[in-house]
Amino acid sequence: DGSQKPSNGNMNIDELKTQWQELRLRVDKLEDNNARLAHQLAAGKAVNYKQQLAKTFQRGIVVSCVLPILAPLVVTVLNFPLWIAICYALFGVIMVCGNIWIRNYIMKADYMSLPVLQALENAINLKFRMRRLRILSVTIGSGVILSMLVEIIYKTDTAITTGFVVGLVIGTILGIIKWREQSRLSRQIIEELRNADRPTLSDFD
Numbered sequence: 001d002g003s004q005k006p007s008n009g010n011m012n013i014d015e016l017k018t019q020w021q022e023l024r025l026r027v028d029k030l031e032d033n034n035a036r037l038a039h040q041l042a043a044g045k046a047v048n049y050k051q052q053l054a055k056t057f058q059r060g061i062v063v064s065c066v067l068p069i070l071a072p073l074v075v076t077v078l079n080f081p082l083w084i085a086i087c088y089a090l091f092g093v094i095m096v097c098g099n100i101w102i103r104n105y106i107m108k109a110d111y112m113s114l115p116v117l118q119a120l121e122n123a124i125n126l127k128f129r130m131r132r133l134r135i136l137s138v139t140i141g142s143g144v145i146l147s148m149l150v151e152i153i154y155k156t157d158t159a160i161t162t163g164f165v166v167g168l169v170i171g172t173i174l175g176i177i178k179w180r181e182q183s184r185l186s187r188q189i190i191e192e193l194r195n196a197d198r199p200t201l202s203d204f205d
Contacts, residue, residue: 043119046111046192053185054106056178060099067092078160080151084144091144098133105129111193120193127186134179 071089074080105126111119145168152161 043111043116043193043196046119046123046189046196049185049188049192050106050109050111053182053189054103056182056185057099057103057106060178061096061103064092064095064099067095079155080148084147084151087144087147091140094140095137098136102126102129102133111189116193116196119196120190123186123189123193127190130182130186 068089071085071092074085074088075082109119109122109126111122114122148164152164
């Protein structure tokens, strides 16, 4: 019989190769599972921040709805011209619409099911929309405040001036606090979405 049986050394090498391949498959599967869990964890955090951000705009809707309701008092109590009261009410209506616009955009995004790049693009677009709304609110609000200030200076009423200044300071402080909170949540959403798939997004930074 001229056939040769494989030596024990060859058998050990083949077994080692097989075991090594099996080990590599297990490691690859473990890495895939870990990556998937990391993605879900980061996306879950982004969703949590998204919900918190949506609540801030929900509160903005409620506060903005108060402005048109208070508009008649601008004429009856402060004795301002009717056109100022109308501008005051319109400012409130515009802010209601703006807050609804942002809130609906936030709630439509499903970060758990969207691809990471698409979710990240959505979050960055959200940041730009928030910035546009902020610029709009500051521009229109400054116009309304300036018109009231001119009227107050013309009336030279100490009580009205004091109340106006106090209200302006409080409103400005609350507005800054709200904007800072919204900016922080927006940044956290973007950061968590970057963490959801960091290796594939390194070039995106």
